[in-house]
Amino acid sequence: MVWEGSLRIDRWLSIKLSWEIKPLKRAISQGFVSIIYSTSVIYSGTSAFQKFVCPLPEPNNTKMINAGLILGGLFTLILSGTEIGVQFFNKWKASLLEVEKYKKETIEAQLENLKSQVNPHFLFNNLSVLSSLVYKDQDKAVDFINQFSKVYRYILDNKSKELVELDIELKFIKSYCYLLNIRFGDSIKFDFKITDNQQLQLLPPMALQLLIENTIKHNETSLDEPLKVNIYTTNDYLIVANNLQLRKVSEPSSKMGLKNITSRYHHFTKMEVKINETEKLFEVHIPLLKSNL
Numbered sequence: 001m002v003w004e005g006s007l008r009i010d011r012w013l014s015i016k017l018s019w020e021i022k023p024l025k026r027a028i029s030q031g032f033v034s035i036i037y038s039t040s041v042i043y044s045g046t047s048a049f050q051k052f053v054c055p056l057p058e059p060n061n062t063k064m065i066n067a068g069l070i071l072g073g074l075f076t077l078i079l080s081g082t083e084i085g086v087q088f089f090n091k092w093k094a095s096l097l098e099v100e101k102y103k104k105e106t107i108e109a110q111l112e113n114l115k116s117q118v119n120p121h122f123l124f125n126n127l128s129v130l131s132s133l134v135y136k137d138q139d140k141a142v143d144f145i146n147q148f149s150k151v152y153r154y155i156l157d158n159k160s161k162e163l164v165e166l167d168i169e170l171k172f173i174k175s176y177c178y179l180l181n182i183r184f185g186d187s188i189k190f191d192f193k194i195t196d197n198q199q200l201q202l203l204p205p206m207a208l209q210l211l212i213e214n215t216i217k218h219n220e221t222s223l224d225e226p227l228k229v230n231i232y233t234t235n236d237y238l239i240v241a242n243n244l245q246l247r248k249v250s251e252p253s254s255k256m257g258l259k260n261i262t263s264r265y266h267h268f269t270k271m272e273v274k275i276n277e278t279e280k281l282f283e284v285h286i287p288l289l290k291s292n293l
Contacts, residue, residue, distance in 0.1 A: 001045070002038045002072065006079050009033055010087075023091075027084050034080045035073055042072035105263045106162070129183050144182055150175040158205040163268070166238070166288060167199040173208050173231075180216065187221040193232035201288035203238065204264045210257040211240040211284050220245045233288065236271070241283040261286060 010030065017026045046065050126148060133141035154172035158164055170192070177190045212229060219242060221227045230241045262273045271287035 001041050005037050006034050010083055031080045034076050038072050038076035039069050042068050102267050147175040147178045161205050163202040164205045166201050169208055184221050187223050188227045191230045195233050198233045200291050207261050214257050215242045220247050236288050237285045238288050239285050244282050
């Protein structure tokens with residue numbers, strides 16, 4: 001009864017008081033409740049034995065009951081200590097696995113981000129634009145080179161960081177959008193509405209770039225029907241929204257962008273990455289984290 005009851009107490013406390021949230025309070029509570037339970041069981045069992053089975057010798061009655069309670073309490077402490085040790089070991093092992101999983105996801109995200117920028121198509125498209133600008137408008141070509149270098153500088157400086165401030169990410173994104181505007185002209189339009197009090201909030205580096213890249217990858221752009229991309233903030237979320245005009249022939253995609261963003265956020269917050277899609281609009285809401293995390 002002591003053994004089985006202690007196991008049930010452990011399962012009940014796992015629901016009411018998690019090891020991850022308050023480990024010290026959980027350990028103290030489990031030890032206290034288990035001792036109260038075991039001594040009650042031992043005392044009740046001894047009293048029932050004495051009353052219904054065989055009365056204990058009167059001179060040693062109290063001593064035997066006290067000895068039973070002490071031995072039962074020690075047994076419970078050993079049992080509880082073993083259970084607590086096993087729980088801590090399991091949680092420690094799970095945390096190591098979680099860290100390794102996060103490292104793997106981070107590496108995958110970094111590779112995906114780098115591939116989306118350094119792939120031959122990206123380089124070829126931008127170099128083609130640059131070569132045409134050199135002959136048409138040398139001043140604009142210089143601006144293009146400056147913005148192009150800022151994009152790659154940001155990638156090199158922040159590819160290994162876990163979180164960056166929103167205002168730093170926005171400076172990079174505006175350079176990135178400049179390249180897209182030169183390439184696509186008026187067939188794509190960006191609108192930024194970011195409140196000042198959210199500039200210092202945090203997000204994974206290049207998460208915003210991945211969302212914009214996905215928007216262009218999956219939608220048609222033309223002068224008659226320009227792709228409109230709105231980037232704005234509301235209620236601790238950064239939202240990237242675009243009008244839906246899906247490509248008839250979609251570009252090859254690894255489908256890892258949104259998955260990586262969602263997985264990386266799980267390590268920092270319980271806030272969810274939200275996706276809203278209608279017939280005419282596609283939105284992705286990513287959380288903005290407080291700078292004191």
